[in-house]
Amino acid sequence: MTPPPLADEPWRRALDACPLAQRLDHHRQRELRRLSGVFLARKRFHALADAALTDDLCTLIAMQACLPVLKQGPSALRGWRDILVYPGEFKVKRSHHDDRSGVVTEGDDVLIGEAWEHGPLVLSLADVQLDLAQPWDGFNVVIHEIAHKLDMLDGPPDGVPPLPPHIPRRQWIVAFQRAFDLLSNDVARGRDTLIDPYASESPDEFFAVVSELHWSQPGVLRRADAAVAELLQAYYGVSPAEG
Known part of the structure; x- marks a missing residue:
């Protein structure tokens, strides 16, 4: 059974806070509302490190995540379920193998977003909020990571x-x-x-x-x-x- 579109009040609040969605034509707004309802029903949000993640912020993340799939539909968001949200930048341990020397080095990368193949979407809440406040500056962490998810639909990115x-x-x-x-x-x-x-x-x-x-x-x-x-x-x- 397909989940219903976003209810009136959450939709209006999210639309008021998301300039990217405000500028869509009526048809694409209606489709975005439908897709956002599906996203929220099928994905699970996890607030990490005491991130102040509210229902409205989850809706805004869902709305931005659904923008890149307006033409492809909800099937383009298949294969993963969880969204991990940190308050701000987060560290990820990396290993690097030098092909020439064979030496493996380890270190921390500081990130604002990450997408795992068949795994979660990871986001910095501070950067999500910055993108909502400055929608026309060329950056959007949610769209960036969803692009990776789309790229991974047929294998490694x-x-x-x-x-x-x-x-x-x-x-x-x-x-x-x-x-x-x-x-x-x-x-x-x-x-x-x-x-x-x-x-x-x-x-x-x-x-x-x-x-x-x-x-x-x-x-x-x-x-x-x-x-x-x-x-x-x-x-x-x-x-x-x-x-």
Whole structure:
């Protein structure tokens, strides 16, 4: 049985607090309301380290998580259930194996979000709230991590999510690889870039970073790479930042 859409009061409060959703047309707002209800019924939120996670904040996270799947529907959010929410930045232990020397080093990464393959979504509540307050600054941690989740639907993240029939896979791969290579070259040479240099870390991070730009600064993305911007519009739909 499909869960009902968000009730009137939670929906109105969330809409008032989420400029990204406010600028959607009526049809996409109605679909977002439906998807958010499904998300809240099927996912479990966990407040960690005394994060002040309220029902309204859970609704706002759900709403932003559903924006990237407006065209794909709730099946695009399959394969995982839990959302772990920290008050702010959190540390994750990492191991790095140097292929040349064979040496393994361990250390802590400080993150504001993380998406595990077949596992939870992890978020910094402070950054979620910052994105709600500054929706057009080119950053959105929830959208970034959901982009990773979409990328993982067909295996380990590689920057190529399962694509709808109207987007040729080869066209996507060629455009994104070219843009990633150009960005990586500019970052390596110390040049200023319109796309956050973090996107040069890997093709999957590139996809997640440009997904943030699509939703919050599509004009910047078009100036940086028109081909990538066009493909993301075909994949996600028109950005509310265009309104």
